[in-house]
Amino acid sequence: MRNITVSVDDDTYRFARIRAAELDTSVSAMVRDFLERLVEGQTGRHGAETERERRQRLLNAVFEDIRQTRGSFRAADSLTRDALYERDAIR
Secondary structure, three states: OOOOOOOHHHHHHHHHHHHHHHOOOOOHHHHHHHHHHHHOOOOOOOOOOHHHHHHHHHHHHHHHHHHHHHHOOHHHOOOHHHHHHHHHHHO
């Protein structure tokens, strides 16, 4: 494994350390993960997949799996409208 040196301004370093602590990791691990994703091609517009892009990608995968296994995803396939809103209990 190789070591690299990166220079950043004091504010960037301070915020990176805070973020690393929030994620229970180190700044080095965050940089390493970023570079690995960059090399693997799993990157967004500016070289890193944003959290929003990652969530959207995962949601798309879940919905695609549902479409392939069930053909559709509708509550009406499982429940009647009355059962859904428990209207028989109100009457």
